[in-house]
Amino acid sequence: MTRPSRVVVVGDLITDVVAVLAGPLATGSDTPATIQVSGGGQAANTAAWIAAQGVPVTLVGAVGDDSAGRDRVAELERVGVECAVEVQPGCATGTVIVLATGEERTMVTERGANLRLTVGHVERALAAAPDAGHLHLSGYPLLDAASRPAGLAALAAARERGLTTSVDAASAAPLRRVGAAAFLSWVRDVDLLLVNADEAGVLAGGLDPGAQARALSVSARRVVVKRGEAGAVWVDRSATVSVAPARRVAVVDVTGAGDAFAAGLLTAWLGGAEPRAALGRAGDLGALAVSTVGARPAG
Secondary structure (H helix, E strand, C coil): CCCCCEEEEECCCEEEEEEEECCCCCCCCCCCEEEEEEEECHHHHHHHHHHHCCCCEEEEEEEECCHHHHHHHHHHHHCCCEEEEEEECCCCCEEEEEEEECCEEEEEEECHHHHHCCHHHHHHHHHCCCCEEEEEEECHHHHCCCCHHHHHHHHHHHHHCCCEEEEECCCHHHHHHHCHHHHHHHCCCCCEEEEEHHHHHHHHCCCCHHHHHHHHCCCCCEEEEECHHHCEEEEECCCCEEEECCCCCCCCCCCCHHHHHHHHHHHHHHCCCCHHHHHHHHHHHHHHHHCCCCCCCCC
8 A cells, every 4th residue: 555645634623522421311410421621523533543644634624713722723733634724713613512321422512613614715725735635524514504615615626626535424413404415416426425324324214234335326436334333334336345344342432433434444545455455444443443532543
C-alpha cells in the first residue's frame, strides 16, 4: 500500500460530554456514571483518526468565538490535523451530551456554530489544499437546512477538482426526517457511502445488509454497511461483495467508533487496499475506539 494524499474532511466540531452509565438510566433520579468532557464531532473525530494513521488531513468546519472553540481547534492541531476552521462570532461552539450504556448511546445535540458553515469557506478551504486527493463529508451538514448548502458545495467542489469523495450518513433519526429520496439525491455518485445498520434501514428498508448495500449502490459507487459486532459489508457496482467479521473486544464506550472505522477504511482504501483488507483495517480501529472512553485516538 502507498500513503494516500491529503484527505479533506468537512463537517462538525463538537464538545462531547460523555456519560458512561453504570446501569439503566433512572429517569427522574440519579444514575452513577463516569463522565468525561472532550473534543468530538463526527468530522473532527474522523480527521483525528486519519492523522493518527500518518495521513495528511485538513478539517473544514466552524466553531464559536469562545474558549470551547479554541480548545477544540488546539487539540486537533496537537494531533496533526490541519484546521481550516471558520470562527462564528456571537455563536456557541456545538455541544453533544452522550449517554452511553454498553453498546448503546443516546445523544442530545446542540450543533451551534456548525449550522453556520458557509459555502464560501468550504470552497476557499478546498482551493487552499492543492495536494488533496479525497474529500470526506460527514452527513450532518446535509441533514440540516442551515448547513446543507455548504455540504453540497463541498461535494460539488471536490468533483470539479477531480477528488474522490465519501459520505458518512451520520445518524438515523435526522435521516428519517429529511427522507431517503432526498438524501440519496444529495450523495448521488459519491465514490463511497458509509452507513450503519440503522441508517441502512432508513435508506434501503428492512433488507439483509448485502441487499441493502446493493440497493444503495444505485446511488453511490461503493457502499459499506457497518453492523457492529457482526462486522461490515462492502458492495460496489461491479457486484463485488466483501464481508469482514468484527474483532471481539470488551466494549467500554462506543462513542466515535464509527468515526474510527471510517478513518481506517478510508486510509486503507485510498492507499490501495482491496475491500476486505480495508474493512479489516477499519474494524481494527473501530475495536480500538470502543475499548476506551472518548471519541479520539490516545494522544
